[in-house]
Amino acid sequence: PEKRCGKTVLLGVLARLACRPLAVSNIAPAALFRALELWTPTLLIDEVDAFLDAHDEARGILNAGFTRDTAFVIRCVGDDHMPTRFNVWGAKALCGIGKIADTLADRSIPLRLRRKLPGERTVKMRHANPAVFTQLASKLARFAIDNREAIRTARPAEVEGLNDRANDCWEPLLAIAELAGGNWPRLARIAAVTLHGLEEDAPSxxxxxxxxxxxxxxxxxxxxxxxxxxxxxxxxxxxxxxxxxxxxxxxxxxxxxxxxxxxxxxxxxxxxxxxxxxxxxxxxxxxxxxxxLPTDTPKTSATPPQTSNHAACSDIKSATQHPAVADRNSPKATAGEDCGGVADRTPPHVEEEALPLWDENDKEEL
Structure with missing residues (x-):
């Protein structure tokens, strides 16, 4: 709601962990759909409150990128004004002060940031060890490669209390949580209910x-x-x-x-x-x-059910970063370009006994 709440720092963390991150503070609509088609990035937009005020057309482009099957815009290109289709599908993070457009908020998972208290202490991101993020990104890439088919075919149960679009937002995250096993499915569902519950305070x-x-x-x-x-x-x-x-x-x-x-x-x-x-x-x-209108019925338990088991060609250099992939045959992450290195293939399921037990007070922590 106010400045100095850590939104730019949050984008910095996402940029170090996401696949092909493209961080911008402003981008023209014409460049927006071309960049999404050309580089298929994870788009990280800061100052989105000022950006969308100046470029209302961009809001429609961002809205269109929510569903893969319909994530296309058509623009006339070249001197002969040839109609050309651009794919604008992909992951995006939008950071700004205040509320964003309802149509964008409805397609998003809300993360409401707060300014820290005078007594709270944090570590400066600029002092963080880059090797930690390199290793994490490498392991994330390894997990994605090893489990992509399982994630693609997973159909996690919906979270009761959330609307259809919110459940669409959470489906891939719930699929990952269920594959990870342990307490992750339960924690993910608690997070979904908690985060979207906050947004119900501001109806249309x-x-x-x-x-x-x-x-x-x-x-x-x-x-x-x-x-x-x-x-x-x-x-x-x-x-x-x-x-x-x-x-x-x-x-x-x-x-x-x-x-x-x-x-x-x-x-x-x-x-x-x-x-x-x-x-x-x-x-x-x-x-x-x-x-x-919301009902007054209590929310159901977030305990999860049992786990069920395109990019444009161009000679233009990519503007996004490709994470190193942890080595399949070594427990340590190795630095490399693109997918040069690959971490130990780890089993997708974690023994539940290895994780701490949580109770309903976890919701307050989240």
């Missing part, structure tokens, strides 16, 4: 309006409200935006109707006593309440 404006309308029906203990009464109830909430929605004035009936039309909810004549003013019945909202 449409969901916020539905919440306020539900509260209005509850507070007035009514199954129907006239438009005037509903607007009055909305304006009574000083912490909601509805009292100043119309340039400092309360929301109008037309503005309310326009917002509710997005949920296929329309006003009509409702009988209230001897009168039949324009208004709404609670039953009109029930489906929208169920679909778009």
């Amino acid at each position: 404006i449409g969901a916020e309006l539905l919440t306020s309308i539900r509260d209005a029906f509850d507070n007035r203990r009514a199954d129907r409200l006239s438009t005037a009464d509903l607007l009055e109830a909305l304006a009574e909430d000083e912490e909601a935006p509805w009292a100043a929605w119309n340039r400092g004035k309360p929301m109008t009936s037309h503005q309310l109707a326009k917002r509710l039309s997005e949920f296929s909810i329309k006003s009509g004549n409702v009988r209230i006593g001897l009168k039949t003013p324009k208004g709404y019945k609670r039953e009109q909202f029930e489906e929208a309440f169920k679909r778009y």
Whole structure:
């Protein structure tokens, strides 16, 4: 939410561990889709709050890169304006201050950073031993090569309490955790619930309006409200935006109707006593309440189920780094270019007894 929360340091860590990292603080949309097609990098964007404000087109490109089958944009290229398809699929990390666009946040795993307390001490990343990261990246590369087919075919169970897109984000990570075995599947699911649970504190404006309308029906203990009464109830909430929605004035009936039309909810004549003013019945909202508002049901246990068992050709030099791969025949990581060296093939499953036991308090630690 504020500067000096460690976002640039976090990107620095990812850059040392990711496959073909490409770290940028600003990039034009035309360069963005060309770089993604040409180098298939792990894209690490800093200052994304300022970057997307200046390049709204880039948001659509980043959104398109979420699903492999549809991760393509078409642009006219060359003097003859030949339509050309660019593949923009790939892993991306976006760091910035404040909230990013809802469509991007919905396709992401949120990591909310906080400024450290005065008494907290950390080690400076610039003083970290490069050999440690070289060894870690080498082992990650070895794991990826040895287990790619198992990860590709894994179908981990979804995390209850998360929406479909959030589960899509976590599927590859859950597959890796289940292959690692031990307590990793359980910890991964706790992390998923914890991280996405934080984001539920900031609903969209449409969901916020539905919440306020539900509260209005509850507070007035009514199954129907006239438009005037509903607007009055909305304006009574000083912490909601509805009292100043119309340039400092309360929301109008037309503005309310326009917002509710997005949920296929329309006003009509409702009988209230001897009168039949324009208004709404609670039953009109029930489906929208169920679909778009969080329920109060407790989250289920994060204990996991049992484990179930393209890049463009170009003569342009790559702008991304290729990690060394740990040696298959040696327990020590070796430095090399591209995939020159390869670490001991380690069994994908870890004995559970070798890991410390965790309890539900782990959630607080995460």
